[in-house]
Amino acid sequence: MHLPKTDKKRIVIIGGGFGGISLAKKLRGLDAQIVLVDKHNYHTFQPLLYQVSTSGLEPDSIAYPIRKVLKNLDNFHFRWATVKEIDPVKQEIHTDIGQLTYDYLVLATGTKTNFFGNTDIEKYAMPMKSVPQALNIRSLMLQNFEDADNCDDLEERKALLNFSIVGGGPTGVELAGAFAELKRNVFPKDYKHLNIDEMQIHLFEGSDRILPPMSEHASKKATRFLQELGVKIHLNTMVSTYDGERLTLKDNTTIRTKNFIWAAGVTGAIVEGFENSVLKDRLNRYKVNKYNQVEGYESIFAIGDIAYMQTDEFPDGHPQVAQPAIQQGELLAQNLKRSFKGETMRPFVYYDKGSLATIGRNKAVADIKKLRFGGFFAWFVWMFVHLMALVGFRNKVVVFFNWAYNYINYDKAARLIVRPFTPKT
């Protein structure tokens, strides 16, 4: 890899998600060469990805060029590359555009979709972890509506208009709600000659309630909101496979669907080159100490979703959401600065700001500290928090305008099939 020669220490960050970006921003002022490597040239605001899938927002509203976020950082280099392997002995990183050495390495690679080893699901399901995947879901949805409008076979039409989402976590719940709003407010205007009741939305969850990481109160409220919108919720229901045409449940029931979205779980996006013992098995996260140092390595850190920090309060590690990643990134920046000055590092303490999930127009649920609430106020808080968290003034304005426009007009404007999606056969 080509980088300007320097006497400074080199800090390499792999991943431009919430953790990597928060860290890099706060490294401003440190006398080091900073290299951030990501397979995308932009940071994705993942909590709003489902709105890209469902025609509510365009990608540029929720993604931000990494070079632009970090334009005030001196000695900063972005490299658009995929990391192949790490050699922790030689302190080397191998990528598809060459290799580079590091003095400090920060793993902030986050997670990827977990298909639990089911290759059929991996092949045919639509995951939603990246902007291109979100756009694929949008294209497929619109294509299937176009096909349905031109289809005189009732069963085929129902399959085209069946939306089955696996996973009742925030992603699945927010997606189901957004599809239901499209059904209620948008598609009847676009497809006047279709019977919109033929569109069915199913949400499958393996446990006994949706939004399992949130409170019972939030689960109940969200369930009611989704049911009011016509979403069919299947609890304690495991989907065993999908062949591109038909999903099969554990009890062998089958359902025909052309829109099968997999939001059932994630697994660490690990990088090759470490010995297995470093990893915690189940979620593929790197075991780290309270300074986010990867077990056994002094100059390798892991932050965010890919880090497994066992504490008394969080014996299974921190929740895999934005806040721990941001907070760990910010603390690590301070710790690196301390370490450069010969000072001792400070341990990580998670400050839980609470959880929010939105179901649709005026409908959201919130668990903040000991407060549990749902409805219009929670929805308002959800909007405000997400708007403020977006990177950049332009994105805030564009998202706000789109939300206001969509709210007033009962519309979702981004209904272009720019890159048609070809389902695999």
Add this chain to the structure above:
Amino acid sequence: MHLPKTDKKRIVIIGGGFGGISLAKKLRGLDAQIVLVDKHNYHTFQPLLYQVSTSGLEPDSIAYPIRKVLKNLDNFHFRWATVKEIDPVKQEIHTDIGQLTYDYLVLATGTKTNFFGNTDIEKYAMPMKSVPQALNIRSLMLQNFEDADNCDDLEERKALLNFSIVGGGPTGVELAGAFAELKRNVFPKDYKHLNIDEMQIHLFEGSDRILPPMSEHASKKATRFLQELGVKIHLNTMVSTYDGERLTLKDNTTIRTKNFIWAAGVTGAIVEGFENSVLKDRLNRYKVNKYNQVEGYESIFAIGDIAYMQTDEFPDGHPQVAQPAIQQGELLAQNLKRSFKGETMRPFVYYDKGSLATIGRNKAVADIKKLRFGGFFAWFVWMFVHLMALVGFRNKVVVFFNWAYNYINYDKAARLIVRPFTPKT
């Protein structure tokens, strides 16, 4: 093709460009079944496509779902399909999603890029006639900058940063100006470690002036504006070929470039099934009479860029721009309504509103009636006219906000490589 059965006459429109949309909108109130077929599910505002290529705007700002534009039209059916062939004897249209019959057929297919038979150019050049093509140019540009930032070979870097545009018409001129603005205002901030002077922009034009359809005054002004921005203009220069790495001029000079954009000409996007005699050869347009009826057919019409209407004032047909298409579409709607009532149709008379082209910030040229002017005022008029011409309130606001933001911040925000472009080898 599946369409509701009806006793009404069926009007089929092929193409949702300026002509097809203007026609369909004005058909409101006519007691007929109207079917519009297009290979995209959206209408593209082509005059601003170059801003999608150059990171100024996102596709959803300049494209509009066809179903949404025409939502107030009764008995209207959109079909997302590619037309394969027409059978004018059986009055049938064959598409990739089935066939349908028509009582009236309107060809509004516009033009496609003309490679003048050069298969190498067709294979390696970047055309810019559609939203996906515009996005490809954007991705390639950003990818080449990423590669250049990681490249220590000067010659290779210069090839990555060479932008060669063939065709000095409005598209080529506007693109060259936009690249020059990126060079001046945007890329130096993103790529601080690159020497931005290594980015070179070339504009090749076969005739002796750029903007040949406009006045001499406009050509001169535009030339000066482009030169001030550092664009190298090559007049009387024919590009004979490009092999993906190197372009060759007629005089055998070669230039290494990884960004080769072909805006040298268009040819009618004709539909198979007509006898050749109907067509005018050179530009592949259908010969029509003053009612836009295709020569030899009473119930087949052609409007816009695909129509060749010879008049005393326009012996070579009307200019292939938006205005004739819009005006012919609107007149044809009236004529069809007259015809349904047994009244006689009225002949087409073109009302020339003038021509505008923009080069960049505060820089545009205008020929309006007998007025020829350039500079800030022309640029202001250009912005106003284009903003007003955009379909939909939302698009107007979003484009206006983006322009204002970009103007104030000397920025172009849409710098995401969402779908990386893979150059052919």
